[in-house]
Amino acid sequence: xxxxxxxxxxxxxxxxxxxxxxxxxxxxxxxxxxxxxxxxxxxxxxxxxxxxxxxxxxxxxxxxxxxxxxxxxxxxxxxxxxxxxxxxxxxxxxxxxxxxxxxxxxxxxxxxxxxxxxxxxxxxxxxxxxxxxxxxxxxxxxxxxxxxxxxxxxxxxxxxxxxxxxxxxxxxxxxxxxxxxxxxxxxxxxxxxxxxxxxxxxxxxxxxxxxxxxxxxxxxxxxxxxxxxxxxxxxxxxxxxxxxxxxxxxxxxxxxxxxxxxxxxxxxxxxxxxxxxxxxxxxxxxxxxxxxxxxxxxxxxxxxxxxxxxxxxxxxxxxxxxxxxxxxxxxxxxxxxxxxxxxxxxxxxxxxxxxxxxxxxxxxxxxxxxxxxxxxxxxxxxxxxxxxxxxxxxxxxxx
Numbered sequence: 588x589x590x591x592x593x594x595x596x597x598x599x600x601x602x603x604x605x606x607x608x609x610x611x612x613x614x615x616x617x618x619x620x621x622x623x624x625x626x627x628x629x630x631x632x633x634x635x636x637x638x639x640x641x642x643x644x645x646x647x648x649x650x651x652x653x654x655x656x657x658x659x660x661x662x663x664x665x666x667x668x669x670x671x672x673x674x675x676x677x678x679x680x681x682x683x684x685x686x687x688x689x690x691x692x693x694x695x696x697x698x699x700x701x702x703x704x705x706x707x708x709x710x711x712x713x714x715x716x717x718x719x720x721x722x723x724x725x726x727x728x729x730x731x732x733x734x735x736x737x738x739x740x741x742x743x744x745x746x747x748x749x750x751x752x753x754x755x756x757x758x759x760x761x762x763x764x765x766x767x768x769x770x771x772x773x774x775x776x777x778x779x780x781x782x783x784x785x786x787x788x789x790x791x792x793x794x795x796x797x798x799x800x801x802x803x804x805x806x807x808x809x810x811x812x813x814x815x816x817x818x819x820x821x822x823x824x825x826x827x828x829x830x831x832x833x834x835x836x837x838x839x840x841x842x843x844x845x846x847x848x849x850x851x852x853x854x855x856x857x858x859x860x861x862x863x864x865x866x867x868x869x870x871x872x873x874x875x876x877x878x879x880x881x882x883x884x885x886x887x888x889x890x891x892x893x894x895x896x897x898x899x900x901x902x903x904x905x906x907x908x909x910x911x912x913x914x915x916x917x918x919x920x921x922x923x924x925x926x927x928x929x930x931x932x933x934x935x936x937x938x939x940x941x942x943x944x945x946x947x948x949x950x951x952x953x954x955x956x957x958x959x960x961x962x963x964x965x966x967x968x969x970x971x972x973x974x975x976x977x978x979x980x981x982x983x984x985x986x
Contacts, residue, residue: 597728623663694745700738739985796916799904809900830903
């Protein structure tokens with residue numbers, strides 16, 4: 588049997604997983620990837636799908652996760668472990684790496700999970716109530732499913748702890764900021780991967796220069812980097828801040844929330860639903876949260892949603908460029924960033940004042956370099972790989 592690392596990204600109703608061969612180095616291509624979706628749905632089965640490294644479907648089936656003794660997450664991961672042991676019997680799982688959304692100020696590096704660390708992570712639930720409990724549910728479930736196998740937590744906030752203190756502060760009373768109310772930033776595992784591979788794409792020292800990475804997807808944010816370290820991020824205390832997203836508002840005047848509370852009688856639960864689930868591309872268009880659907884639509888509401896998304900990206904690029912004192916390179920990643928050529932075109936068309944010039948043919952082909960030869964700003968499209976970052980950290984820490 589060969590050693591392998593299992594990576595998990597547990598959400599409220601889904602678990603993404605990948606299996607990586609473990610050798611002297613961790614290959615960037617996993618042996619298999621998959622998704623368990625629909626966990627906890629009332630009256631409906633969950634769904635399991637796994638593919639091998641070549642994209643071939645290994646299994647595609649419904650799961651009955653109802654059981655008196657198990658939570659849905661535990662049942663889902665118990666099935667996954669059994670499936671791996673039966674269908675992928677040539678692999679021995681020697682470590683499990685978890686994406687954990689929040690490490691607060693305490694954790695700036697991946698950590699081996701023990702009772703003390705897990706207790707600390709539970710204490711961060713108020714900082715990320717929509718994400719942290721599900722990450723912990725995955726950890727608890729895997730502790731049962733693979734008893735004795737070391738588990739590692741990799742934090743979405745950790746990459747941003749290199750930011751200057753001034754970039755992490757809110758203009759609030761010190762008594763409040765001292766309680767942990769500050770800008771944390773997220774999507775850190777994605778940015779860490781881009782920082783890792785950037786020297787392979789940018790020459791003449793530009794990788795260590797002033798770089799903005801645009802992680803654009805259903806969740807969207809941007810990060811300003813210098814010397815391959817985070818200097819500023821569009822996301823702040825929560826993952827609803829910054830850019831407009833699939834269903835999230837992004838930046839919003841807090842006075843709007845006070846108005847909705849005082850004059851529309853919306854409570855915290857209603858506001859949470861509005862901010863996270865009913866706004867963004869979906870709310871503006873009234874059609875879909877999927878950028879692909881909106882780009883294909885002729886409806887004026889769809890065009891307005893796309894235009895607003897691109898406008899917000901351009902505004903934030905201007906802000907991050909100011910924080911860096913200039914710009915040497917712009918990197919697109921994430922689902923929209925990697926595949927949304929019309930979005931990239933709209934964004935870059937508004938950045939000519941920076942000396943940025945797009946190569947339309949390269950952009951349409953989703954090429955790696957999409958800037959024109961005479962462009963003062965190097966523009967790249969680099970697919971992200973958060974799972975590999977998790978697998979590598981896990982392998983290193985269990986060594």
